[in-house]
Amino acid sequence: MAAAEGKTKIFPRIKCVRAYVSESKPEDQGADCHDVEDTHWINGYPTPIANPMSGYEQYASTRKSWGINALGTLVVEVEADDGTCGVGVTIGGVPGCYIVENHLSRFVEGQDPRDVELMWDQMFRATLNYGRKGLPIQCISAIDLALWDLLGKLRNEPVYALLGGKTKQRLPVYSTTARPDIAKQLGFVGAKIPCAYGPSDGDEGLKKNVEIFKRWRETVGPDFPLMLDCYMALTVPYTVKLARALEPLGLKWIEEFLPPDSYDGYREVREALRSSTVLLTTAEHEYSRYGYQLLLNSKCVDILQPDISWLGGITEARRIVAMASANDVLVIPHGSSIYSYHLQYAFRNCPLAEFINLSPKADKIVPYFGGLFPDEPLPSNGFIDLPDRPGFGVTLCKDSLRRPFQRSDEESRAQASKNATYKSQEKPHMPF
Ligand SMILES: [Mg+2]
Numbered sequence: 541m542a543a544a545e546g547k548t549k550i551f552p553r554i555k556c557v558r559a560y561v562s563e564s565k566p567e568d569q570g571a572d573c574h575d576v577e578d579t580h581w582i583n584g585y586p587t588p589i590a591n592p593m594s595g596y597e598q599y600a601s602t603r604k605s606w607g608i609n610a611l612g613t614l615v616v617e618v619e620a621d622d623g624t625c626g627v628g629v630t631i632g633g634v635p636g637c638y639i640v641e642n643h644l645s646r647f648v649e650g651q652d653p654r655d656v657e658l659m660w661d662q663m664f665r666a667t668l669n670y671g672r673k674g675l676p677i678q679c680i681s682a683i684d685l686a687l688w689d690l691l692g693k694l695r696n697e698p699v700y701a702l703l704g705g706k707t708k709q710r711l712p713v714y715s716t717t718a719r720p721d722i723a724k725q726l727g728f729v730g731a732k733i734p735c736a737y738g739p740s741d742g743d744e745g746l747k748k749n750v751e752i753f754k755r756w757r758e759t760v761g762p763d764f765p766l767m768l769d770c771y772m773a774l775t776v777p778y779t780v781k782l783a784r785a786l787e788p789l790g791l792k793w794i795e796e797f798l799p800p801d802s803y804d805g806y807r808e809v810r811e812a813l814r815s816s817t818v819l820l821t822t823a824e825h826e827y828s829r830y831g832y833q834l835l836l837n838s839k840c841v842d843i844l845q846p847d848i849s850w851l852g853g854i855t856e857a858r859r860i861v862a863m864a865s866a867n868d869v870l871v872i873p874h875g876s877s878i879y880s881y882h883l884q885y886a887f888r889n890c891p892l893a894e895f896i897n898l899s900p901k902a903d904k905i906v907p908y909f910g911g912l913f914p915d916e917p918l919p920s921n922g923f924i925d926l927p928d929r930p931g932f933g934v935t936l937c938k939d940s941l942r943r944p945f946q947r948s949d950e951e952s953r954a955q956a957s958k959n960a961t962y963k964s965q966e967k968p969h970m971p972f
Pocket residue numbers: 769770771795796824874
């Protein structure tokens with residue numbers, strides 16, 4: 541009888557949502573991996589990186605020249621009534637802060653933090669008129685990650701345990717880098733280099749792309765996996781030509797070769813490379829399960845690469861992982877550090893992590909999120925191990941954070957009480 545009358549643990553409600561930009565030094569990218577110094581390798585210095593703007597001479601030299609880092613870091617904190625805080629990050633900067641504070645906070649403040657599905661659905665539906673992809677979904681992502689972090693802290697468990705526990709003892713990791721030789725020395729299980737030239741550089745550029753890859757193949761030897769990231773820069777015929785030229789040099793996969801909306805183009809490349817051993821990958825700039833469904837339906841890629849801090853957070857990512865598993869497709873997320881690692885430990889079809897080397901010359905391991913989380917776990921000898929800590933297991937450093945659209949405590953309290961005291965008046969009926 542006792543069994544506490546079946547009573548379960550009482551959870552605090554969410555008291556407040558806060559959104560911050562980061563005003564850190566230029567050498568600290570925070571959550572925007574492109575917000576780096578001008579002479580950083582990931583900006584295309586000194587070797588260029590082909591991108592969707594490469595066809596415009598004025599913007600061809602570096603990626604920051606067209607504002608790849610225009611938005612910058614967005615940090616979201618959700619605080620529960622008991623003072624426990626969860627943290628999520630994404631790209632979004634000041635415009636992202638506006639959306640979180642002035643629109644999305646109403647769906648979160650006052651809610652039970654366990655109701656992640658309800659909050660996600662309300663945020664998604666309420667932004668359909670201006671959202672669906674890009675910034676609004678990135679804002680939803682940061683809130684969702686903060687909710688999972690909060691839930692983990694309230695339950696005193698790591699997020700991977702909340703998702704169903706570990707499916708693997710250790711998670712192997714490859715490095716995205718300008719220096720595959722150093723990646724190999726550091727113990728990574730493979731390396732991915734950026735594609736330097738695109739169609740606007742003509743046949744000469746294509747030749748140089750093959751030479752660069754060949755040089756790295758000779759440097760790292762025949763057995764070290766090498767991949768190529770094309771950052772939405774190519775066309776269907778160019779991709780096919782390049783993949784065929786690199787196949788004999790042991791190209792493991794070719795990534796994001798077309799703009800994300802070229803669903804037909806991805807299918808055409810799949811058809812043309814049907815007999816190739818080169819794997820096709822994409823989707824770091826895809827959003828929500830609706831976008832991923834298009835890619836899965838057309839069976840155009842072998843590996844999906846969602847960014848967990850962009851596509852809709854953990855709540856949406858676990859749906860995509862399930863969809864991918866039913867299609868025999870692997871999920872190897874883009875960057876996103878701890879947010880990826882926890883997801884990947886929890887699901888069988890997420891076999892490998894990406895670590896983007898964000899040191900300016902790609903010669904040492906530095907935290908993916910810069911100074912945001914001083915205790916961010918780092919890869920070592922080819923694996924990423926997670927410490928036994930609740931939530932995503934990291935501590936936010938707030939030194940460089942600013943809250944541009946600060947709302948008063950009264951405003952949050954009023955918003956929270958609307959949700960906390962809401963009672964449904966529904967009469968029983970078939971609700972469809
Ligand atoms: Mg990529």
